[in-house]
Amino acid sequence: MSYIEDMFGLKDSVVVVTGAGGAIAGVMAEAYLRAGAKVALWLHRAEGLAAARERFLPFAAGPDSLFVVACDTGDRGRVEAAYDETAAALGHPVVLVNAVGGNRGKTSFVEADLGAFEDILKLNLLAGLVVPTQVFASRWIAAGLRRRSVINMTSMGSYVPLSGVWAYDAAKAGVLNLTVACAKEFGPSGIRVNAIAPGFFLGQQNYSLLIADRATGELTRRGADVVARTPFGRFGDLDELRGAALFLASERASGFVTGISVPVDGGFLADNI
Numbered sequence: 001m002s003y004i005e006d007m008f009g010l011k012d013s014v015v016v017v018t019g020a021g022g023a024i025a026g027v028m029a030e031a032y033l034r035a036g037a038k039v040a041l042w043l044h045r046a047e048g049l050a051a052a053r054e055r056f057l058p059f060a061a062g063p064d065s066l067f068v069v070a071c072d073t074g075d076r077g078r079v080e081a082a083y084d085e086t087a088a089a090l091g092h093p094v095v096l097v098n099a100v101g102g103n104r105g106k107t108s109f110v111e112a113d114l115g116a117f118e119d120i121l122k123l124n125l126l127a128g129l130v131v132p133t134q135v136f137a138s139r140w141i142a143a144g145l146r147r148r149s150v151i152n153m154t155s156m157g158s159y160v161p162l163s164g165v166w167a168y169d170a171a172k173a174g175v176l177n178l179t180v181a182c183a184k185e186f187g188p189s190g191i192r193v194n195a196i197a198p199g200f201f202l203g204q205q206n207y208s209l210l211i212a213d214r215a216t217g218e219l220t221r222r223g224a225d226v227v228a229r230t231p232f233g234r235f236g237d238l239d240e241l242r243g244a245a246l247f248l249a250s251e252r253a254s255g256f257v258t259g260i261s262v263p264v265d266g267g268f269l270a271d272n273i
């Protein structure tokens, strides 16, 4: 085994990626498979299961290293069942990647629809963190399983409010807060809790907010503002998330790291006047 494999390799570690049909989840799942992990792809709906298996199998060490299951991560009973199905297929998970989340459009504060506001909070806080983390941490602690890692998805909105996306900002500030709080809570149990804070990457949930014309790639006003505020002058390339994903998953690379959020943002948070 090379030094790099020893440091960042995940041979036979079981990694669960929730929201696995998503843009960021997909690149992270591929990175874990290519690093030798056994990966469970948890997709929101059953329709995409066969296609996801076909897409990711070429990166897996073998057919037994990939497990695909439907799971609405806001549904505690379903998350418990998916944990058990994953453990039976691949073994107990070592890493939980909470990649469910997202935003829906933007409005002025006074026009924000309360039903939609609540949905975004539930999506990012409950389905995106609380429910899966409760289930995984309680199973790990009950079984005495240590050296585990939870990776959450924060956002630029966790640090600085992004205009017009009130519920998303509030939820992602909460995800950052809970990442730190859970790191403290679970530290004695050998469970690390960290986050990745992507800058702006094109996903399903933010595409229409940033891109005006799919054919030409013309940016919306907001998309242009984001690029202007990013010192690197562009959106992120999804491949640029792989390094942070591997670092936080690998016990050898980040075994004493907990309670942090790693910005991968082209300098967005460093912008000033």
Ligand SMILES: NC(=O)c1ccc[n+]([C@@H]2O[C@H](COP(=O)([O-])OP(=O)(O)OC[C@H]3O[C@@H](n4cnc5c(N)ncnc54)[C@H](O)[C@@H]3O)[C@@H](O)[C@H]2O)c1
Residues within 6 Å of the ligand: 018, 019, 020, 021, 022, 023, 024, 025, 043, 044, 071, 072, 073, 074, 099, 100, 101, 102, 103, 123, 127, 128, 153, 154, 155, 156, 197, 198, 199, 200, 201, 202, 203, 204, 205, 206
């Ligand atoms: N794309 C970005 O620029 C960016 C920036 C910062 C943070 N993030 C965060 O990263 C995460 C992934 O973002 P993305 O852009 O890849 O989003 P995406 O919309 O491409 O993927 C999200 C996935 O979650 C799934 N999902 C939604 N509700 C679910 C539920 N209840 N149960 C299971 N699955 C569910 C969706 O079907 C979708 O496949 C989100 O938390 C997002 O807020 C994204």
